[in-house]
Amino acid sequence: MPAVNLQECVHLACLLEATSRKPGNVHPGAPFEHVTYKDFVASAEAIAPVLARSAEVGVGKSILEAVKATREICEHNTNLGIILLVAPLAAVPLDTPLSAGIPSVLSKLTREDAEYAFEAIRLAQPRGLGSPDAADVSNSSPTGTLTEVMTLAAERDSVARQYASDFETVLDYGVASMTASDRFKEDWEQAIIHLHLTLIAKDGDTDIARKCNPIDVHEAKRRAESVLRAGWPMAMEGRLRIREFDRWLRAKGSQRNPGTTADLVTAAVFAVLRDQHAPMPSLEDIQARAEENRTAQT
Numbered sequence: 001m002p003a004v005n006l007q008e009c010v011h012l013a014c015l016l017e018a019t020s021r022k023p024g025n026v027h028p029g030a031p032f033e034h035v036t037y038k039d040f041v042a043s044a045e046a047i048a049p050v051l052a053r054s055a056e057v058g059v060g061k062s063i064l065e066a067v068k069a070t071r072e073i074c075e076h077n078t079n080l081g082i083i084l085l086v087a088p089l090a091a092v093p094l095d096t097p098l099s100a101g102i103p104s105v106l107s108k109l110t111r112e113d114a115e116y117a118f119e120a121i122r123l124a125q126p127r128g129l130g131s132p133d134a135a136d137v138s139n140s141s142p143t144g145t146l147t148e149v150m151t152l153a154a155e156r157d158s159v160a161r162q163y164a165s166d167f168e169t170v171l172d173y174g175v176a177s178m179t180a181s182d183r184f185k186e187d188w189e190q191a192i193i194h195l196h197l198t199l200i201a202k203d204g205d206t207d208i209a210r211k212c213n214p215i216d217v218h219e220a221k222r223r224a225e226s227v228l229r230a231g232w233p234m235a236m237e238g239r240l241r242i243r244e245f246d247r248w249l250r251a252k253g254s255q256r257n258p259g260t261t262a263d264l265v266t267a268a269v270f271a272v273l274r275d276q277h278a279p280m281p282s283l284e285d286i287q288a289r290a291e292e293n294r295t296a297q298t
Contacts, residue, residue: 018040020193026040033254050062070124082266084263098271111146114145156209158264169199174199175275184272207259216256
């Protein structure tokens, strides 16, 4: 196999996720009032070289530097969750599979890593941030290592939960879903949308939970389950239901945007590319799909 190019893996993972027409998220044909697909493209280019040096620079500092790089080109938070997830994954030695290497990376994270991450979160200013009092990044310093403070937030935040579980959702469930029966190789966009739907159906979305209410979280799960049961993408009923789901998610602007799920999906795509579970799509292929999706309906 050819050598892994971490910068390319980060860059393309972000582009593949953003280009796919996932319900409720920004994609080439669906901006929000404050952010567009071009912002995600620019953000991907900004963070890729930074996160590729995570093993050398350190996870916490890489998180902060990636957020700074994003803020230089975009005034809104487009990728904090992605950065928090990909930075430790990118720190795994290249000769070690991610699932085998991530426990060691997480166990070696320090309080200094947490301090860098807290500064990054404050700089990114994510909307609807919710965290336990013991790790309230808005007005305090971390009380432990980055893994320890993330573990405190694991019950209420799916990104934090990855630090507490050796990235189980990303590396086990996510990778398996996208690579089942050559799904990613056959059609990466369908594989990404399928994972997006299955994660919402399984766990809801903690971004929706922070910004909305438990009823909306339950309804998002119900609608995602309905799309899958109806046979998306092959069955017409499934294609109709995914459009209905998308309209429901966007009915309140970006309030019901399942952003945490999108972050998990991006990390899973990174894992697929980094561990070479499937061929890497070319940048030209992604750009061509983006052009198609500007006018296509989900």
